[in-house]
Amino acid sequence: MRKRKPRSDALRNRDRLIETAKDVLGKGGPEASLEAVARQAGVGIGTLYRHFPTRQTLFDAVFSKDMEQLVETAEGLVDANDPVEALRSWLHANVALVETKRGLLGALAIAMTEESKKTYADQFNRVSTAVDRLLKRAADAGLIRRDVTGDDLLQTMYALCYAREPGPTWRPQVLRLLDIFIEGLKR
Amino acid sequence: MRKRKPRSDALRNRDRLIETAKDVLGKGGPEASLEAVARQAGVGIGTLYRHFPTRQTLFDAVFSKDMEQLVETAEGLVDANDPVEALRSWLHANVALVETKRGLLGALAIAMTEESKKTYADQFNRVSTAVDRLLKRAADAGLIRRDVTGDDLLQTMYALCYAREPGPTWRPQVLRLLDIFIEGLKR
């Protein structure tokens, strides 16, 4: 017995929920009410929970597109001429990405737990591979120290993003701190 | 008309609440139930709210002792011989302090908002003064760049503490990232 085609209303509702969640979570942070999401999406609360059994699965759905973009940016830079500059611009691109959804910062912090690394394992691996290759090239060229991983970089970046209060000076400050960190990387 | 002496039961309850909060928040993070705090302290919920009208005021009470220690450490280092090393050891001391209450990390993140800077204004000023003096001495000696504030340092430190997952490798990793940052500070 073949499996049926997924029901169209289910697909539609799923999309509406993700779209609405992006909006609501962006404004209200990661603690926003899921019932509000369901309401605003014009959908019963039961429907929300059927599609996304936990808060985390909803976050994951919201972020998966951004993750994809992050991966692509990283992979596009693998063969850059100056590996250190490539790292820097990758990090800067990420900060810009984060800035577009400042309200999601808290949610991002949640998203970066060990738990969700399993969910994102595939993307994380691709990012890690790309970034680690850059790091290795830079280290081989004697440009930076050897004891740093792609994970370190990512975590530090998110940490710095998270630490600063949102506001007009947010971005330059984050970038400055990040650059100091990169400076420290150099041998 | 003189003011009365504060009632003894009030003082007692206040202390119990802070002590219990330290415990409960340490385990459950900053979202832990305040009703649980009241229950475990053997006190009515109304009593908790009378003493601490908001979640933040309760956090503040919990942290005020640690803040004091942080201030003293900073002030003790002002006249150290090597200003950069002094900065480093101050930061390391803070990391150690944070480690003793790993569970409070999330709460700390909350505590570091603009809002609570008003509450801690006094302590923050003393820390800032001490650290800025160290920074200035180091900068005057040409050891580090000039565009960094004590606030930057503090925030970065908490950010790095917050980014890493708790676990046996937590501390060395945080210290390593912090040292990289300090390295980047150097001119």
Place this chain on the structure above:
DNA sequence: TGAAAAACGGAGGGCTCCTCCGTATAGTCT
């Protein structure tokens, strides 16, 4: 010791979380 200030406790309204299940409906088969 007794009055008044100060503090206490917890009921209660409002909100959220999440589950469960009777009802509705889209896809499939004849």
Place this chain on the structure above:
DNA sequence: AGACTATACGGAGGAGCCCTCCGTTTTTCA
């Protein structure tokens, strides 16, 4: 087309938390 059934829907409901309000109790002080 019509019927059948897997699939999805909605929202009521129990449980927990937030916070306020106020009648009752305790402590201080004259």
